[in-house]
Amino acid sequence: MSEQERKFLEVKALKKSFGNGETKQDVLKGLDFTVAKGEFCVLLGPSGSGKSTLLNILGGIDNADSGEIFIDGDRLADMDEKGLTRYRRKHLGYVFQMYNLIPNLNVKENIETGAYLSDKPLDIDELLKILGLYEHRHKLPNQLSGGQQQRVSIGRAIVKNPDILLCDEPTGALDYNTSKEILQLIEEVNRKYGNTIIMVTHNEAIKLMADHVIKLRDGMIRRDIVNTEKITAAELEW
Amino acid sequence: MDNNKIFFGKRPKNPLIKRVWKDMWRDKKRYLMIFIMLVATIGMVSGIYVANNSMLDSLHKNVAELKREDGHFRLSGKADEETLENIATGELADVPAVYRERAYEKAEGEVQKAVDEATEESVAEKVKEVIRAEVESAVTEQLSQAEKKGVKYSEEEKQSAIDEAYENALTESYDSAYDEALKQAKETEEYQNALKDALADAQTEIDKEIDEKYAELSDRYGLDEKFDPVPVTIYELFYKDTEEYRADGDNIGKVRVYPMRTDIDLYDILDGRSPENENEIVIDRMHADNAKIKTGDTLKIGGTDFEVVGLVSFVDYTTLYESNTDTMFDALTFDITMTTDEGFERINSNTRANYAFTYRNKPSDEYEEKLLSDHFMKALITQVAVSEDEDLKIEDYVPAYANNAMTFAENDLGHDKIMSSVLLYILTAVMAFIFAVTISTTLEQEASVIGTLRASGYSKNELLWYYMSAPMIIVLLASLAGNVIGYTSFKDTIVDMYYSSYSLPNYVTLWTPEAFIRTTIVPIVLMLVINLIVITRTLKLSPLRFLRHDLKRSKRKKAVRLPKWKFFSRFRIRIFLQNIPNYLMLFVGITFVMLLLSMAVGMPETLNCLQDTMSDSLFAQEQLILSSTEDDDGIIITTKADGAERFSINSLERKSDTYNEEVSIYGVEEDSRYIKLSNDICKDDNGEIQVYISQAYAEKYKVDPGDTIVLSEKYEHKEYSWKVYDIYDYPGGIAVFMTNGQFNKAFDKDEDDFSGYLCNEKITDIDSKYIAKEITLDDTLKIARQLDHSLGAYMVYFRYICVIVAAIILYLLTKIIIEKNERSISMTKILGYDTGEIASIYLAPTAVVVLISEFLAIFIGFELMAVFWKYMMMSMSGWFAFTMPFSGFVKEYVLVFVAYALITVIDFLRIRKIPKVLALKNVE
Structure with a gap:
């Protein structure tokens, strides 16, 4: 792995606070870390630790107060609003805790909303099969279970074959079994398509399937671990 | 990682486009409502524009094809050929020269007579003196010879002999001597000088008087201003005003009858044909509709029966205005008709000497037309003033551009267009706001989806056009459907509406680009702009705020x-x-x-x-205006109708840049029972005339008691300034009230002058030939x-x-x-x-x-x-x-x-x- 690939994502002295004066609250207090290309990185931490804020800044939908972020050598701070939109369009996929599907588009059409953003999207039928949704491709979101909806949401994010997939508590609203299915799917996507995955979660168990775990607390990195003994998602228990 | 197992597909079409249709179907009731409203309004406005444009085009074409006049003037009687020829030149008559010539001619005779009389007297005296001297000398010589022979004469005898001889000499040779002397006297320089001096004195007097009068005239008509001759072609367009009755004797109203029109102001036949004999007549189509008259019906006009053989629209009467000063046209009780020349002769009513004219050099625009009409009016006034018929007067002058009968319909069609466009724009704006509010609500409801799409890389513009699509599609479809309906059914409805108000000709439906622009482009632009502003405002927010459902601009904590x-x-x-x-x-x-x-x-x-x-x-229930206040024997016309009271009336104009309003000036008896004016009205300290104005006048022009109003003569530049004493409670018209005394003083009339009678009873004892108008x-x-x-x-x-x-x-x-x-x-x-x-x-x-x-x-x-x-x-x-x-x-x-x-x-x-x-x- 080249130095460039090893530092595919580089965060330097990243700070973010909300409010001002007496109500000022430092959410991120100077973070430094790198993520390698194709790595499955988990941002772990309790509520209020700043992990979602970090994810949003990495995704270009929120701004840092100071510090720098480099993705594949590009400095995020150099990008204006249009540049950020282009960056998200070409390089990022987003998966949220809530699936945020378009209610009057069917499964396939929802995935097409992601495919439209890419000049070279993945084959949708192939992807639908991988997602286990091929049989349901003509259904509307409200005809699907929560897990299925999250699969659609992952499909929408992954169909444009992004360099980085950002997942914000993707299993937060799902039960144990469905959560494991989703984690298995993300693992499969990471394996098959080689995307760098950054997942925010408060579930300690998930760190075991990650290549890289960054533990946050009070806006600071408490531990930055490379997991050399990772297990599969199927093996996870909590 | 085995990349060989990855299959790539094609980039799909924008799935949001599919969603637009799905959105519209899901919310079909709302979209349908808006669609129907827009289609109805756009259809109506498009119909109005198409109907207007087609009708206006027909009206404009008819101006040339049906040889519409450029104006007309009415004289107090038929003008002689020379006067008409002079008017047709469009040149200013040299009023002072003609007046001077007339005065000189008259003066010359008088001066000659006076000088001759003086010369004759002088010559007679001189001849007599010479004869006497000669006779005296001859008789004295004879008597002296006789005395030398011894005959004695007393002095009396001598004198008597001289006198007798003188008388005989006068009888015998005075006339020839006088004639000879007079002839010689008139040949003398002295006589010629005397004549010349007397004539010069008289002409100086005349010049002074005429110059004074012309200066006043010139000031009134602006005769000194730059003037270009306006040559015109004049056509006799005489008519008779009388009453129209059905065959059963039922009075329909007033009617104006013209003889056959062949050269000017032609007509469009909408039903039937032209009259071919003295018993046939064509009438106005609009009036026929209103009065339920159809071809084949018999009408009694001016005491004669006519068969209606055609329903027509005259090019000079698209709106039935009886008089150009009427507030409103009247297609219900006023009719315009035409019969043959023989038929015209059969009608028992006074012929009005009306002449139409056309400019030989057509004006290029309205401004030039107004200029030409102003110049021609000056020519007309001066040429009539110098006419051989010194009693000839101008009773009416109406250029085409100011003729309501020709222009009202056209202007009204224009107003309809403006009004309907304004309504369309307001309604489209309301609909656009409803769309915008709806979309704002949708944006709130779909905030997390929008946030996700934005976070995934959808640009603001992509989402903007997506949310703009539905209103734009609706307004586009509504415009298309509205225009189709406008061109088909709505146009006919609008045309029917116009036909029920105006006497319009046949028309051909025209493609109207303006309708397309007004009913398609403008609503689309309105919809676009309003929605663009509202949606852009919301979409400016960051993806994160959408994801957090935090769309309020003002952050109320x-x-x-x-x-x-x-x-x-x-x-x-x-x-x-x-x-x-x-x-x-x-x-x-x-x-x-x-x-x-x-x-x-x-x-x-x-x-x-x-x-x-x-x-x-x-x-008063009746206002009777007399054409003459004296009958044929010179006796003042009176009435025995109970409560009848003399009054005076005149028309002046309130001039303004935009519209010249005709104002009726009433002069009434001091203790009138009909118009009650205060006795203090005459008592202004400065001797200024004080008047009442009608409530309508006060309201329209915001005039209060104490203000001064300025009114002008219609065809002169003479102005009248009156102080308003009070507002008279009369909403029926723009009027000024004063006492008869004030009226006659203001208008330089005799002290006892009046115009007619006011009465609450019908006045029946005045011969109709003396009645000019009955209101x-x-x-x-x-x-x-x-x-x-x-x-x-x-x-x-x-x-x-x-x-x-x-x-x-x-x-x-x-x-x-x-x-x-x-x-x-x-x-x-x-x-x-x-x-x-x-x-x-x-x-x-x-x-x-x-x-x-x-x-x-x-x-x-x-x-x-x-x-x-x-x-x-x-x-x-x-x-x-x-x-x-x-x-x-x-x-x-x-x-x-x-x-x-x-x-x-x-x-x-x-x-x-x-x-x-x-x-x-x-x-x-």
Whole structure:
């Protein structure tokens, strides 16, 4: 792995606070870390630790107060609003805790909303099969279970074959079994398509399937671990 | 990682495009409502434009094809050939030269006579002196010879002999001597000088007098200003005014009959054919429709029976104005007809010497036309002044551009276009705002989806055009459908409406680019701009704020604190506060409807009110204006009708840049029973004439007692300034009142001069040949009657349309409010509230807003309508204010309330249908 690939994502002295004066609250207090290309990185931490804020800044939908972020050598701070939109369009996929599907588009059409953003999207039928949704491709979101909806949401994010997939508590609203299915799917996507995955979660168990775990607390990195003994998602228990 | 196993596909078409159609189908009721409203309005406006354009094109073509006059003038009698030829040159007559020539000619004779008389007297005296001297010398010589012979003569005998000889000599040779002497005297330089001097003195006197008069004339007519001759071709267009009766003797009204028109002001036959013999006549198509006359009917006109063989539209009477100074045309009781020349001779009525003219060099634009008409009027005035017939006077001069009978219909069609466009734009703006509010609500509901799409890389523009698509598609489809309907059925409806008001010719439907632009491009642009502004404002927010459902621009951290009212009241207030933008939209919509309703309800009410006030305020049931106040024997014409009272009347103009208003000046007896003026009216300290002005005058031109009004002679530059003493309660016309004495003084008339009689009884003992005009209540009601006929029926339909528009606007806006609160309503159901309670929470604030909005909008709508009305009246002669009785306001309130009540029922059902599970579902 080249130095460039090893530092595919580089965060330097990243700070973010909300409010001002007496109500000022430092959410991120100077973070430094790198993520390698194709790595499955988990941002772990309790509520209020700043992990979602970090994810949003990495995704270009929120701004840092100071510090720098480099993705594949590009400095995020150099990008204006249009540049950020282009960056998200070409390089990022987003998966949220809530699936945020378009209610009057069917499964396939929802995935097409992601495919439209890419000049070279993945084959949708192939992807639908991988997602286990091929049989349901003509259904509307409200005809699907929560897990299925999250699969659609992952499909929408992954169909444009992004360099980085950002997942914000993707299993937060799902039960144990469905959560494991989703984690298995993300693992499969990471394996098959080689995307760098950054997942925010408060579930300690998930760190075991990650290549890289960054533990946050009070806006600071408490531990930055490379997991050399990772297990599969199927093996996870909590 | 085995990349070989990855399959790539093609980039799909934008799936959001599919969603646009799905969105529209999901919300089909709302889109359908908006679509129908836009189609109806665009169709109507497109219809108006197409009908207007086609009709105007036909009218314009007819100006040339049917040889429309460029103007006409009426003289007091038939003019001689020379005068007409001189008028046709369009050159200014040298009035001073002609007057001087006439005066010199007259003076020359008189001077010659005077000088000759003086010379004759002098010569006679001299001849007599010479004869006497010669006789005296001869007789004295003879007597001296006789005395030498011894004859004695006394002195008396000598004198007597001289006298006798002198008398004999006078008898024998005086005449020849006198003639010879006179001849010699007249040949002398002295005589010629005397004659020349006397003539010069007389001419100096004449020049002085004429120069003074011409200076005044020149000042009045602007004769010294730059003048270019306006050569014209003159056509005799004589007519007779008389009464029109049906075969059964039923009086229809007034009629103007023309002989056969062949060279000027031709006509378009809409039914039947031209008259071919003295028993046949063609009449105006519009009047025929109104008076239910058809071809084949017999009419008695001027004491003679005529068969109606055709219904026509005369190019110079597209609107039936009896006189150009009438406030309103009258197609109900006034008719324009034409028979053969022989038929014309059979009509028992005075011939009016009316002449039409056309400019030999056609003006290129309206400005030039006005200039030509001004110059030609000067030529006309001067040429008539120098006519051999010194009694010839101009009674009327109307250039085509100022002739209401020719221009009113055309202008009115233009006004319709403007009015309908304004209505279309207001309605489109209202619809665009409804769309914008709907889309704002959708943006709120779909905030997380938008946030996700933005986070995934969708640009603001992609989402903007997606959300803009539905309104743009709807307005585009509505424009297309509206234009199709406009060109087909609506155009015919509009044309029928025009045909029922004006005497219009046949027309051919034309492709009208302006209609397309006004009804397609402008609504699309309006929809685009309004939605663009509203949607762009929201889409500017960051993806994160969408994901957090944080779309409020003003970040209110704390909820508004409410007083300690009952829970339900506070709940309702919260609903109100949450929906303020929607309620503002509701208020705008209701105001728009109220403006339309003001017209629909107020117009008939105003006309009714006008008819009532006209009847009440008419100061005498009959105003008889005499053509001459003396009969053929020179005796003052009187009447024995009970209460008849002399009055004077004259017309002046209130000149302004935009419109010259004709003002009637009344002079009445000091203690008149009909027009009661204060006895103090004459007593101004400065000796200035003080007058009353009619209430209509005061209201139209905002004149108060104490102000000074300035009026002018119509064809002269003479001005009259009068101080307003008070306002006279007469809403029927623009008038000035003064005493007869003041009147005669103001207009340089004899002390006892008058124009006619005012009386509450019908005056029957004055020979009709002395009557110039008879004004009755019927005449004054002409305007109300014609407007009622033209618009009355449409206003009723218009009211229903307003109710439907109100219902649709209310439906669309209340739907948004309920949709916004669907989840909350669902939750309140889960909590155990019944539908009645929920409705009272969610519908009551809307009800209160509607009721208050209605109340405010009624007055705003009325005020706006009053402004439009005033704008309209300022371009017309006469005045009556837009009035709305209390019952009219109530009617408006009730009509909109009925619309609201209907929508409330629909809203109630809508609330009942909201499922409880909605609140438990995910946001999607």
